[in-house]
Amino acid sequence: MSFINYSSREINCKIVYYGPGLCGKTTNLQYIYKKTNPEQKGKLISLATESERTLFFDFLPLALGDIRGFRVRFHLYTVPGQVFYAASRKLILKGVDGVVFVADSQIERMEANIESLEDLGINLAEQGYAIEKLPYAIQYNKRDLPSVAPLEEMNKILNTNGVQWFEAVATTGIGVFETLKSVAKQVLLELKKHY
Amino acid sequence: MAGTDLVMYENEFQKIxxxxxxxxxxxxxxxxxxxxKNGQLIASAGDTHNIDTTSLASLTAGNIAATGGIARLLGEKEFTILFHEGEKDNIHISLIGQRVILxxxxxxxxxxxLVxxxxxxxxxxxxxxxxxxTSKAEKEKLEGKVAESPFAEISDEDIDNLFR
Structure with a gap:
């Protein structure tokens, strides 16, 4: 649900990073924060536990520039990935305009990826969204680790709709902006369809 | 897409x-x-210079969302008022018409x-x-009216420019 303000000439859109625990959602936001000019970003807010696990959400407002005289702002959120934070995840998906699913490429995390993806589908459906109709991209993160699943297999299991996907190493920034750009583009094109 | 986007024009914005x-x-x-309710700041009044309003907006919405979640667990529809008392400043948060947070x-x-x-x-x-x-937006949608939309003309190039 975007917020279009003709008075201040601003468009606000919400993008949520979803995925299993420890897949690198927060790391994505941290990298984006690090690499964006100070005038383009707000504070990175992290509601995390002492051990730096996301408790409620991370939040990063980004103002990348103008389109046709309108300032375009993206509000990036992450959800807490751990299974028992299900109730919080639901809340954060409210009013979402686009979703990035961050998958952990390690073979031993494949089951966690599948579980999280199913959880995403259920939570979206509860709010009347269908994943096929939402601006959506998948990121296969941690490609630098030794025990990663082949991309072909990951696509077969996690990307049955054949959406845009990206290989990433979020700690060094590989694939991070490519993923964001893909979903941001889809969100703006969706606005174009509606207005 | 579920729900409707919030579109606000000069006239309504001024009234608010x-x-x-x-x-x-x-x-x-x-x-x-x-x-x-999704955490986007709509308008403000008073001295906001020393306040990070964007973050405050997002956290307030998170707060209301979490409280709403608790309410539903208890079988309440919503807790419409939250109040936090500090040493110097206090904050009063209320839900208006299920849609916006004051x-x-x-x-x-x-x-x-008094508050x-x-x-x-x-x-x-x-x-x-x-x-x-809301009713104005619905009416316009029904009539298929697209008042000077800035999006109709968006090109791939515009979007690419954002990420330079």
Whole structure:
């Protein structure tokens, strides 16, 4: 649900990073924060536990520039990935305009990826969204680790709709902006369809 | 897409702004602001220079969302008012018409009673205003009206430029 303000000439859109625990959602936001000019970003807010696990959400407002005289702002959120934070995840998906699913490429995390993806589908459906109709991209993160699943297999299991996907190493920034750009583009094109 | 996007034009924005200014004055508040339930700041009144309003908006919405989640677990529809008391500043958060969140920050120059009273009055006016905005948006959608849309002309190049 975007917020279009003709008075201040601003468009606000919400993008949520979803995925299993420890897949690198927060790391994505941290990298984006690090690499964006100070005038383009707000504070990175992290509601995390002492051990730096996301408790409620991370939040990063980004103002990348103008389109046709309108300032375009993206509000990036992450959800807490751990299974028992299900109730919080639901809340954060409210009013979402686009979703990035961050998958952990390690073979031993494949089951966690599948579980999280199913959880995403259920939570979206509860709010009347269908994943096929939402601006959506998948990121296969941690490609630098030794025990990663082949991309072909990951696509077969996690990307049955054949959406845009990206290989990433979020700690060094590989694939991070490519993923964001893909979903941001889809969100703006969706606005174009509606207005 | 579920729900409708919130579209606000100059005219409505001014009315909302006036209402917030009035509340700011009458409640003797430091800052008053209005946030979309999704965490986007709509308007504010008062001295916001030293406040990170974007973050505050997002956290307030998170707060309301979490409280709403607790309410539903208890079989309540919603807790419509939240109040946090600090050493110097206090914050009064209320949900208006299930859609927007009104936040009032005040100190010892005002009181909870006064804030509650004034917020109630403002809520009524704002509820009406937002009903009008929603029905206007629906009407325009039905009529297929696209008033000077900035998006119709968006090109791939425009979007690519954002990421330079």
């Amino acid at each position: 702004d006036e209402e917030l200014q009035k509340l700011h004055q009458q409640a003797n508040a430091n800052v008053v602001f209005l946030v979309d 936040v009032v920050i005040f100190d010892q120059r005002s009181s909870l009673g 509650r009273l004034r917020v109630k009055k403002t809520s009524e006016v704002l509820t009406k205003l937002f009903d009008e905005i």
